[in-house]
Amino acid sequence: MGDTAVSTLSRDDVLTYSQTVCDGLRDDDDGVRREVLAHAGNRWSLGVIHTLGMYGQLRHAEIGRRMHGITQRMLTRTLRHLERDGLVLRYDFEETVPHVEYALSETGLEFLVRMVPLWTWIVANSDGFRQARQSFDQGDAGQEASPRP
């Protein structure tokens, strides 16, 4: 899986910072870190973050319209979770006819910034992943004895 737009981190950098990951994973007693991280893998979170990043401040329904397939329930849930962690801001215009708008917070933008490289890499290499899966599903799993590196 070749050279896609490569990060500025060296392998050693990675392994050094990787220790931070390790430590951070250990003392995450309340699970906040893990749950914030989970926004990366959730079904709709990243899409909502992206949409707000692209279009600025939007109404509830406007977000829904721009995201194919999301239900009202999931949109509300996703927005609540993101708001809870401070990634999204909610503005209630408290008019007689409901009017609420959402926007990315600074924190949310920082999150998006750090998601972009990962996501673009996944998209660029998705064919590779598909092939890996086919091999795996067809029993090519588990190479035989290999020398230690």
Add this chain to the structure above:
Amino acid sequence: MGDTAVSTLSRDDVLTYSQTVCDGLRDDDDGVRREVLAHAGNRWSLGVIHTLGMYGQLRHAEIGRRMHGITQRMLTRTLRHLERDGLVLRYDFEETVPHVEYALSETGLEFLVRMVPLWTWIVANSDGFRQARQSFDQGDAGQEASPRP
């Protein structure tokens, strides 16, 4: 939430690349991209990837020993999922006494590289997230009418 080691991307860059995210989210028919991304948010995936990144090639039980709290079942499951997507390689030494080793693939290392910035940012700002949650849970949710930016 202040200036932690900042990415090299500008806001405009982010929004530009963000379009890639949007497109990629749309035509992910088989869900492969989403499932690869899900490794980021899974309970154990990132820990396994990190451990293999740090220590190189390890036996099943060695990984388990370095990861606090994981059960055999979850370790096996996690390794299978990662292997399936080509992030981890499995080497079976096919001895009479079972002997299997795992290592990060090149793909896996690339994944880790792109996870490091996100994760270190989360760790650095976890207090901020905790505070955001407290405010939210105490009903400070939803600011009142705010001017559009």
Add this chain to the structure above:
DNA sequence: CAGTATCCTTGCGGATACTG
């Protein structure tokens, strides 16, 4: 319009016990 309220299915994550 911006949500709740129900109900349902699926899979994650964990505990425990067993096997080649």
Add this chain to the structure above:
DNA sequence: CAGTATCCGCAAGGATACTG
């Protein structure tokens, strides 16, 4: 040692209907 096999609770995600 490196796994399976069960059983469990829970939350994610979705479909549908209703409300101030």
